[in-house]
Amino acid sequence: MKIAVVYNRESQAVINLFGTQNREKYGLETIRKIREGLRRGGHEVRTFEGDKNLISNLEDFMPSVISGERPGLVFNLSYGIQGRGRYMHVPGMLEMLGIPYVGSGPETHALALDKVVTKIMLMQRGLPTPKFAVLDKPDSPLQEDLRYPLIVKPKDEAVSFGLRIVHNEDELREGVQVIYDTYHAPTLVEEYIEGREVNVALLGNNPVEALPPVELVFGEGPQIFTYEDKKNESGRRVEKVCPAPLTEEETARVQELAVSTFKVLNCYDSARVDFRIDQDGNPYILEVNSMASLGGDGSLVFAADKIGMDYPALVNRLIDITCERYFGRDFFDEESHQEKTPADKLFQRLTTRRSKIEEDLQVWTNLSSRTEDAAGISAVRKKFEDRLGKLGLKQKEEWTNGRSAWTWETKAGLKDGTLLVVPIDVPGARTGYPIPFRREQEWIYGEGVASSRGGMTVILSALQALKEEKLLSKTNVGVFFYADEGRGMRYSTPMLKKAAAEAAEVIVLQPGFVEGKVVDQRRGTRQYHVILEGDPERVGRRTETHDVLSWFLEQTPKLKELNSRRNKIAVAVQDVRSERYSVLMPHRITAQVAITYIDEALADKTEKAIYDILTPKQKGMKSYMELLTSRPPLLRGSAAGLLEKLEETARSARLPFGTESSLLSTASGAVPEGVPAVCGAAPASRNQFTPNEALHRSELVQRSLLLALFLEKGASR
Incomplete structure (x- = not known):
């Protein structure tokens, strides 16, 4: 199967660069591991940047399939190049092109990236999430009754950009000011849940499988997973524990909530739901990552490995899940695709x-x-x-x-x-x-x-x-x-x-x-070489006879009259060349005349007619006609x-x-x-x-x- 791995890393191939620039990038090692894992699964894999050249690259790599042939698809890793809706750009392009792809659709990414909209949808479905408010500007009043400490973060950014804990009004205003200056976006302010942080990764569609929960153990410092932690720049090591040390009831509860969240946002194929569990064991949904990281230290990869699914198995499982969603359950059924006959093997x-x-x-x-x-x-x-x-x-x-x-x-x-x-x-x-x-x-x-x-x-x-x-x-x-x-x-x-x-x-x-x-x-074809010779004539000389060029041009309409659509025969002059001395009129014409035909007898008759038309009657002019090629019908x-x-x-x-x-x-x-x-x-x-x-x-x-x-x-x- 042809698989195009699409990501954003180096390219800025767009018409103009403006607006919010993407800072999320997959590492080259992760891209390589995905590519090699898919190749181990027997797929033909190429990698492309998700820029303006993507359409032409996919056209080149994925021509239209024939009946019975497995179509190609895109393994989407693209976070986009720029703009607030950058997660949606590549999925939107792929839907326009009619190319299947791994992961959620553009509408889901739009919802998940906007944390405020996500929380409103969760609240409407009765799913627990921390109380929150939105501050459009640093001096916007905090009208909701929220208790410190609070969490501040941009309302539509990912990877913990701008995330921090604030303990009072001054810290709140400072945090909002930083977000406003850095991201030019409103700030989501929500109550900080004292307790444990747990992630639940999800695979599949119908049914959705919740992997074992992963707990993040922060050690010293803020008990939140910051951007610096994710980039290994905080100076501390955040450990992951899987399965998280929860009771059976707590595990079942967060898995159930994760699946419900997945469905509320209409996610596809994979996602990750982040929780805080308070000291009384109550889980709260923080946010949804509709493009769960496939980096080696990501919770999805970590949890999959704990249940015996190594990296190649995980990426190929994502292909299976996607194909099942697009093409039905038996798309990868071994028996239905088994090469039983020589013809089946040749097709494959x-x-x-x-x-x-x-x-x-x-x-x-x-x-x-x-x-x-x-x-x-x-x-x-x-x-x-x-x-x-x-x-x-x-x-x-x-x-x-x-x-x-x-x-x-x-x-x-x-x-x-x-x-x-x-x-x-x-x-x-x-x-x-x-x-x-x-x-x-x-x-x-x-x-x-x-x-x-x-x-x-x-x-x-x-x-x-x-x-x-x-x-x-x-x-x-x-x-x-x-x-x-x-x-x-x-x-x-x-x-x-x-x-x-x-x-x-x-x-x-x-x-x-x-x-x-x-x-x-x-049709058959006969091609003739025609030579017409005459006396050289001066330009403008009055004479009763024609020069050879003028005479030949007068004959060409007569050749056209031999054409007959009903009899499926056509006559054409394919080439004409002349020879002359200095300023004199041409004294020799060479031409190539062709007949196309179905009936041999009619072709013989037309050949004779051509010969008669191109045989001059006037004195001082003579012609020769030779059959060059004859190709039967x-x-x-x-x-x-x-x-x-x-x-x-x-x-x-x-x-x-x-x-x-x-x-x-x-x-x-x-x-x-x-x-x-x-x-x-x-x-x-x-x-x-x-x-x-x-x-x-x-x-x-x-x-x-x-x-x-x-x-x-x-x-x-």
Whole structure:
């Protein structure tokens, strides 16, 4: 489970600093102990400061979960950066983001931090608390009938800030003046209860468990727990005794009052209630700590240890309590989450290593391999082959040309198995700086992240999970990867046809569509290189004939007229370049014209029409048209059985699934007739082949899982 430990310590990353600054901080050692304890519990843990960068950090660490996957949560240690309502800031942000978190909600922290409001609520419920008054200013009259000695403290501060005993009017006014000057806040004045101080820590929600009471033994000096005591600056040692030496009746009474207080303030998961017990054994509730300290010397940690709950057990117990509150009692029930089948184990492996999969994607994305970059392609190829070799796959020489196409297979071989197809080149020439890898909540950006790297990562993730479950070696799988996607597979297609003919089915790892949609139909593409030559003409010369550029521009509307939505055919001029001498008009035009189509016969007819349109009739002008690439279409209905198996696999894992058609051509069209082929098995993309290319983040693990489960079924047959 992903757990973000959020605290406030060093960062002051806010837009402006003003108002009451927080002075409560967890020590680095405590944060480390919490992190390590959670890791011992099997969780993936990262720590973050609770500042204005928290939202983007959590977006990066906790993408949206898939069905059946355990969501992440926040272990909240944040006291806030500034302001009187600072305890509420991080819980409020988390509720807005929809992220579960350990501890009480913002409304509870607001009540508990305001000691006056807390005492009023306790009194309304008939719970005992010392008599009190509130002095807004140092010279405010004390109208309530209170008996000295009295306790003075800020009404909405914690950790005993400003706490002191006063014995007369002069000391009272002095104490209120200090609080007013230091905290700019009203002072809570309450009767001092002569007697013993006891804390009761609480865990759980329904039911709430009261831990054994802890008594604070102060020794010499004031019989109260001051800020200096808590910071070990008072020169004395305050001892803790647990269980507190109380009678059974007294113990039951303070535990009962603590639970009632917990419920009155609507606390969650854990808290601590502080008591004074007078000389007659009567308990009085002093205050509620809605964020009970997890420091090593805190009463909650001390009491938990006395009942056999060490530090790792305590922090993981808090996770269990929180998950039970959010997701139900059986969230951590061992039997309900037991990995019973290979499919269950694959699900667990892939969903718990989401971060590692994304890190793998980042590594591949940061390796540039543009189509024209031979050195980059070589580096990626060697690294990809190294990964396949470590998975136990071997290269199949018969279906490898060593320049643009490579085929690898498992120990069981490809025969009658599944061929996975993916490009390792990113179409286009390398120009400028590469697009940096970056993550957002829903999308991941980078050079070739969707058009190549997403598919590569899905293949490796799925095969790695199968290997760890000892299933890969007996699964009939082949991996065909090629390096001329940017050239329309001009050189790798013959190898793909040979490898695909050996397989029972082909899955092409090119981007699909959101909501788990794969591609069951893709248009074919033909690209033509056109050269148009004519005589050089002077600018402004009167002539009955056109210069080549003007003539070509007149023909382009005629090419557009060949488009037909009904017939699913489109013609487009993709590139135009001209050559000229000095100040003369162009004498040569080179252009690239493309057709996308479904019907081959209609494509042949359109090709002839293009040739006729671009064949000049005027004297002194001639043209040439050459077919550069031809990528056949993937026709709907040719892979019905394969789609049914994929859909069944997705349904059993509660993964989204559907089909969609695409205008872009891929390797799927080169698969021989009679071999079922599906494309779009890689995560969905947007802005493909542009500097803003992005991959759908959640689908990275979804598609990895779908592929692993699909191949696992093949291994079990």
